[in-house]
Amino acid sequence: MLRRPVAISPPCRGNVNRMNLSALGNLSHRLKLVGTLPPKLVAAKIAKRLPWSNKRAVRIAEIVHSPKDREADRLLGFFRTQESFLVENEGWAPIDFTGRNVLEIGPGPLGGLSLMAVFRGAERVYGVEPDWVDDVLTDPAIEDAYLRPHHNVLSAAFGNLMDYATFRTRLGERLKIDAVGLSDATPGFAADIVLSNSCLEHIGDLPDALSALVDFTADDARHMHLVNFGNHRDREAPFATIYEMPPDQYRLKYGAHINLLRASDVFAASASAGLGLSMAIVDQPVEKAEAVDLHPYWRDNYEMDDLAVRTALYFTPMSNETESPIP
Numbered sequence: 001m002l003r004r005p006v007a008i009s010p011p012c013r014g015n016v017n018r019m020n021l022s023a024l025g026n027l028s029h030r031l032k033l034v035g036t037l038p039p040k041l042v043a044a045k046i047a048k049r050l051p052w053s054n055k056r057a058v059r060i061a062e063i064v065h066s067p068k069d070r071e072a073d074r075l076l077g078f079f080r081t082q083e084s085f086l087v088e089n090e091g092w093a094p095i096d097f098t099g100r101n102v103l104e105i106g107p108g109p110l111g112g113l114s115l116m117a118v119f120r121g122a123e124r125v126y127g128v129e130p131d132w133v134d135d136v137l138t139d140p141a142i143e144d145a146y147l148r149p150h151h152n153v154l155s156a157a158f159g160n161l162m163d164y165a166t167f168r169t170r171l172g173e174r175l176k177i178d179a180v181g182l183s184d185a186t187p188g189f190a191a192d193i194v195l196s197n198s199c200l201e202h203i204g205d206l207p208d209a210l211s212a213l214v215d216f217t218a219d220d221a222r223h224m225h226l227v228n229f230g231n232h233r234d235r236e237a238p239f240a241t242i243y244e245m246p247p248d249q250y251r252l253k254y255g256a257h258i259n260l261l262r263a264s265d266v267f268a269a270s271a272s273a274g275l276g277l278s279m280a281i282v283d284q285p286v287e288k289a290e291a292v293d294l295h296p297y298w299r300d301n302y303e304m305d306d307l308a309v310r311t312a313l314y315f316t317p318m319s320n321e322t323e324s325p326i327p
């Protein structure tokens with residue numbers, strides 16, 4: 001596979017006409033998305049933008065009415081599928097969280113996999129999530145809609161490791177999530193385990209952020225990062241729109257929601273950061289990439305097998321030893 005690093009253009013700025021075009025392109029795209037969401041979620045999203053709204057309350061309403069965020073076993077399902085994939089295909093050993101320091105990048109509005117890490121005995125867990133709302137997990141609406149059901153899911157998956165009251169207390173004591181991006185993380189520990197699910201593709205300054213990550217990661221840390229290289233809109237046509245235009249034009253039309261790096265770019269960025277990660281391609285539907293009328297930018301800079309990677313895992317390869325014991 002070609003590993004040709006591609007520079008990411010900075011977001012357009014300073015040109016009023018281009019900014020107006022961007023706003024219009026994004027507006028029509030957003031209006032289409034709104035049609036697919038539950039009405040209460042749309043109401044919360046509108047309320048969030050009103051200058052007089054109580055930002056925290058509307059953000060909580062937004063989370064409570066989001067069927068995706070509320071699904072109690074969604075992220076655990078992803079984690080287990082990814083881990084099994086690496087166990088079967090890459091000789092991985094399942095991660096043992098007991099006594100470990102864990103860092104999650106972009107856990108999402110409800111703390112993502114970090115809750116599982118606490119449940120499974122992690123010593124300290126730190127997340128970086130730009131959209132984080134402080135104290136969200138102790139909000140009564142969120143407790144009912146998510147935290148209790150999630151505790152049930154974790155107990156069914158891993159056994160009755162702790163009752164709900166202990167889980168809630170441990171989250172308060174051991175989990176900290178800061179509303180910042182990865183480049184501004186301050187975990188206060190060297191992470192033994194670093195996780196992310198569908199997040200690295202959203203980080204605009206990924207090469208710099210990965211270089212920063214090395215500074216708060218233990219030398220023998222275990223990483224598992226699932227990256228989704230599709231357009232995040234259409235499962236049937238994951239590369240449509242992306243490969244039809246150069247990156248600058250895509251950002252004008254759809255916004256900077258994804259960084260448009262390809263699988264080889266993320267691998268190269270992790271290698272130059274010194275993270276020592278391997279890449280396992282999970283899903284590579286070549287026919288879906290070939291179905292797109294490729295703009296020369298993509299044809300000239302990438303091989304088809306790179307363009308066809310929809311999802312890949314970036315992970316720490318196992319050495320011959322098993323996991324080192326807690327000192």
Ligand SMILES: C[S@@+](CC[C@H](N)C(=O)[O-])C[C@H]1O[C@@H](n2cnc3c(N)ncnc32)[C@H](O)[C@@H]1O
Pocket residue numbers: 075105106107108109112128129130131180181182183196197198199202203204209
């Ligand atoms: C597609 S969501 C995934 C959330 C969650 N991991 C999941 O799988 O549901 C991507 C997440 O990355 C977060 N994110 C964006 N830029 C980030 C950054 N620079 N550092 C950390 N997280 C970031 C977003 O706020 C968002 O919650």
